[in-house]
Each structure stands twice: as C-alpha cells, then as structure tokens.
Amino acid sequence: MTAVAGLKDIFTRNLRTSGIYIAFVVIVGLFTIATNGMLLSPGNLTNIVLQYSYILILAIGMVIVIIAGHIDLSVGSVVALTGAVSAVLVIKNGAPWWIGVLAALAVGIVVGAWQGFWVAYVGIPAFIVTLAGMLLFRGMTLQVLDNISLSPFPAEYQKIAGGFLNGILGGNGFDVFTLVIAALALVGYAFSQFRSRQGRIKYQQAVESFPLFVLRLVLVSAVVMAFAYQLSRSRGLPIVLIILGVLILAYTTVTTKTVFGRHVYAIGGNLHAAQLSGVKVKKINFWIFVNMGLLAGVAGAVYSSRSNGAQPGAGNMFELDAIAACFIGGASTTGGVGRVTGAMVGGLIMGVMSNGMQLMGIDQSVQQMVKGLVLLLAVAFDIYNKRRAGATR
Template identity: 70%
Template sequence: MPGTSNLVELLTRNLRQSGIYIAFVFIVALFTVLTGGTLLAPNNVTNLILQYSYILILAIGMVMIIVAGHIDLSVGSVVALTGAVSAVLTIQQGLPWWVGVLAALGTGVLVGIWQGFWVAVVGIPAFIVTLAGMLIFRGLTLQVLGNVSLSPFPSEYQQIAGGFLNGLIGGQGYDAFTLLIAAIAVIGYAVSSWRTRMRKLEFDQPVESLVLFALKILAIAAVVMAFAWQLAHSRGLPIVLILLAALVLIYGAVTKRSVFGRHIYAMGGNLSAAQLSGVNTRRVNFLLFVNMGVLASIAGIVYASRSNSAQPAAGEMFELDAIAAAFIGGAAVTGGVGTVMGAIVGGLIMAVMSNGMQIMGIEQSTQSVVRGVVLVLAVAFDVYNKRRAQGSR
C-alpha cells in the first residue's frame, strides 16, 4: 500500500536522522552514571562548553568542506597562526584587543584565499593543498612567535572565551537571564519547526504525526532547559556559547536555505551533474576555503582567549577532532551528506567522551583508542546505510 510504504520510509529516515541524537543522549547518560553525576555538575557543564567551543566552531566549517567532497588538514595550524598574530599585536605591540581580533580574522581570510586559489583555480586536490598548508602555517606560527609563547592577553580579549553574562535580571541562587535566553531559543525552535512542518504539508510531503512532532519538541525543550539550568547554577551564560549559537544559526540557514548551500550539496552528491547544471564549482570551492579560513581564525581567537596565551604548538590535532566531529555527526565520506547540527552533536559526543574519561582518570592512551574506535564505527555505519539503500533499489 502506498500509504504504508510512505510511513515506513518516513520512520526509517527519521530513525537514521535521529540516530546521532539518540547516541548522544545514551553517551551522556552512560558517563553521568560512570562519573557519579560529576559530568552534569553545573561547573563541569560550563567547563565542557568552554574547553571544546573552538572544536565545535571548526566542525561547522569542516562539515561544509566534507559535504562538498573535500578535506582540510590545515585548520589546527591556522588556529595557531591567527592566535600568534593576535598575541604579537596586543601583547608585544600593546595595541587594543580589538585590533588583535581583526588582524586574526584578516589572517584567516588570507589563508582561505591562498588555499582556495590552489584548489579552485589551479585544481590541486584539497588534501594536498591543506597538507602543505598545515606545514606552511605551522612554520609561519613559529616565525611570528619567535618560537616562544606569549602571554597574557588584555582582560577584554580574555572575556571572549572566559566571560559570562549573568545577574542581568536576578534570580535566587541561579541566573534567571540564562534561563530566559534558553526559553526564547526553545520557543524559536518550536515556531521554526512548526512552519517547516506546515510547508511540507502544503506540498504533500510526508511528515511525522502531530503526537510525534509534539513529543520531539518537548524532548528538545527539556534537554535545552536542563542544560540551561545547570549553566544558571554555575557562572551564567558563557559569551562563547552565544557566539557558537549565532554561528550554528547562521550556517544552518546558509546550508539549508541559500543557493550557495544547495550548490555545496550538489557538488558533493555528483560533481559532474552539478557542473552540467550550471553550478560555478570554482566559485563555490573558493568561497568554501575562504569561509573555512574565517572560522579557523574565530576558533584561533577563542582558543588564544581561553588559554590566555599564544603557543607555537597550539591547535595540534584540532583538524582531526573537527573531521571526527563531522563524520560522527553523519557526514558521508564520499560527500553530499552532512549537516551543521549533526557536526555540532558529533563534536559534543567527542567532548563528553573525553571529559568523562578525564573525570574517571582514564589514561590518555586509552582515551585515544576509544575515540578512534568511535570514529571507525561512525564511518562504518554510514557505509552500511549506503549499501542497504543501494540494495533496496
């Protein structure tokens, strides 16, 4: 029956899309038990956001690169270089903090232009270009810093990753402003989801039942408010979380609702078909790497602010964490599949696992093994889904 077939297809697709969220809830619950509740303690939840915010920022750009069928191995070195440029200007030269921020962003743009030129115009594979970039920008970092660390940054600069908004509207033993912002976010998500549902109904596209839709909204609202409750009982709303939320909203809209976003998915799905359809693949590739450079510079600013220093070894292995976040979040190895929200959840899974294992006192070597196994399983799941889809045709 057509109706039954559509329902089964809808349920299967929803389960596949929701699998990462189910896995995230399971991992949080598991490590909450294993750490005796310490994982979800207010101070630890705050520290979790502060410690892994720069990886999540990198994951946003990385998932777009992967969806287009590329990879970027240089982002860790770009994080180090942009932080070094900020440090030299603000610490050594004594310039205002905002000059260091603008200089870091400008450096990220130049890096993106450099790599975008070789990938989009010359046609060198991104793997090779960014592998070279990893070496080039790490070397430049050493030259800029003179192979020494610089610290401390001005107090205003430190507030980027270490500042909080709290006490604006009071609260007895908690920050009411944090809860208010979370409530507004939940309402905004609910309204946006309802509008999306109604648009699908207008075009006779399959949607979940109203009961399932309501349960999904309630579940998300409960998770968000519980998270906000923990933040409200710690130090309030981190400034870096506001920055991260803004990036997620902006890039979520870009990838889902803009022509540029549709072109990225078209290229990753079938490059030849995209070119025949009139997609300017050179332009898209160029802008992708410029965008990655900007996001890497933002991550560099946040990391330098968080560590209150610029170090020659800053950002090492960050590219692998960002790539892992994208793949665990559902990005396909072959391109064409992946979402910003999925990459964020994938990054949070890695963050919760790392933080939980640190609390438990597990050795770093064992932590690396566990994270590697999780990455392999995530990619294996993607491969399995593709084979099953092809077999059902």
C-alpha cells in the same frame, strides 16, 4: 495527499540522523552513571562548553568542506597562526584587544583564499593543498612567535572565551537571564520547526504526525532548559556559547535555505551533474575554503582567549577532532551528505567522552584509542547504510 509518517518510519527513513541523537543520549547517560553524576554537574557542564567551543566552531566550517567532497587538514595550524598574529599585536605591541580579533579573522580569510585558489582554480586536490598548508602555516606560526609563547592577554580579550553574562535579571541561586535566553531560543526553534513542517505539508512531503511533532519539541525543550538551568547555577551564560549559537543558527540557515548551500550539496552529491546544471563549481569551492579560513580565525581568537596566550604548538590535532565530529555527526566520506547540527552533536559526543573519561581517571592513551574506534565505527556505519540503500534499489 500528505503522507503522515509514524515513529518507526521516521527512524527508518533517516536512521543515521536519528541514531546520532540516540547515541548521544546513551553516552551521556552512561558517563553520568559512571561519574556518579559529576558529568552533568553545573560546573562541569560549563567547563565542557568552554573546553570544546573552538572545536565546534571548526566543525561548522569543516562539515561544509566535507559536504562538498573535500577535506581540510590545515585548520589546526591556522588556529595557531591566527592566535599568534593576535598575540603579537595585542600583547607585544599593545594594540587594543579588538584589533587582535579583527587581525585573526583577516588572517583566516587570507589563508582560506590562498587555499581556495589552489583547490578551485588550479585544480590541486584539497587533501594535498591543506596538507601543505598544515606545514606552511605551522612554520609561519613559529616565525611570527619567534619560537616562544606570548601571554597574557588583557582582561577584555580573555572574556571572549572565559566571560559570562549573569546577574542582569537577578536570581536566587540561579541566573534568570540564562533561562530567559534559553526560553527565547526555544521559541524561535519551535517557530522554525513549525514553518518547516508547514512547508513540507504544502509540497505534499511526508511529515510525522502532529502529536509526535509536539512530543519532539517538548523533549528538545526539556533538555535545553535543563542544560540552561545547570549553567545558570554555575557562572551564568558563557559569552562563547552565544558566539557558537549565533554561528550554528547562521550556518544552518546558509546550508539549508540559500542557493549557496544547495550548490554545496550538489557539488558533493554529483560533481558532473552540478556542472551540467550550471553550478559555478570553482567559485563555490573557492568560497568554501574562504569560509573555513574565517571560522578557523574565529576559533583561533577563541582558543587564544581560552589559553590566555599564543603558543607555537597551539591547535595541534584540532583538525582531526573537527573531522571526527563531522563524520560521527553523519557526514558522508564521499560528500553530499551532512548537517551543521549533526556535526555539533558529533563534536559534543567527542567532548562528553573525553570529559567523562578524564573524570573517571582513564589514561590518555586509552582515551585516544576509544575516540579512534568511535570514528571508525561511525564511518563503517555510513558505508553500511550506503550498501543497504544500494541493495534495496
């Protein structure tokens, strides 16, 4: 017989996941009040999407690395290197813009394979390999750029992070196309959630009551459509948001519906048990870092497009922002726990906090301290949950 969980049971069973969404809503509300509504203005919401898209892309790959029990400290340097290679080809040598994008992706894959080899097959801890990579790839960036910045990129390249799709279906004061895409995405989301609920019922797993299920869909839909409406009143649908949406959908499917995803969780949850179960640990670890390199290449192309050039110091501290997004979003420091959607919410929390404090004119040093405290509290909450779970067994 299928167990139907109430609202209290849902929050109790998955406090960390539920808590991060509640925290996000509270933080948005507080900063909206503190900035007199400027935070949620159409122009500012568009700027948040453009400014933090590359961090969210990195967080997608980073959460998979963390779930497997590893860490990657090199992604900021890889973002700089991939952007530098793209700039040299496109700006310095006149190659087509798409050649630069493909080169950035290829360099990211090669970097990921290099680091994956040392971690998976040589057995060096990822912390050491990627710490070395952080230095190695930053030095390579300086070599590639010859210690100078390159700019500007052609207009087509700049559209990757700065382009918009608008006016396709018209609209008076707002872009209809943006709203239609958001509505279609919500239909897909609702269908996916319904199928997932039916699957849990089939295997007699606990689910929330149907009214609560519908209420959750209505609330999500309201938030998404309100967000889409604000974007439609500004410049329309950002191209980079489409890229990010496709990546979130793809990697959510990979981590929750595929054998590879299940093996990643198995390795992070209990490495010895995964080995005894026949999981090819070395192969999985190798591809985890190849994937991280690929997404760092994507982020490198997006960031260089956003900044309209390549700089030797590009990507500085990006790895820490991506790691913070994952831990704030519910990933465990010991591996085996984490979700792509949680990492996205964690990244948005960091983005909203940074943007809100900037709008309030708060000093940069204070912003850094606040973000550090939030990360510390998120990890402390993770440890508290584990100790409480262990005490109740």
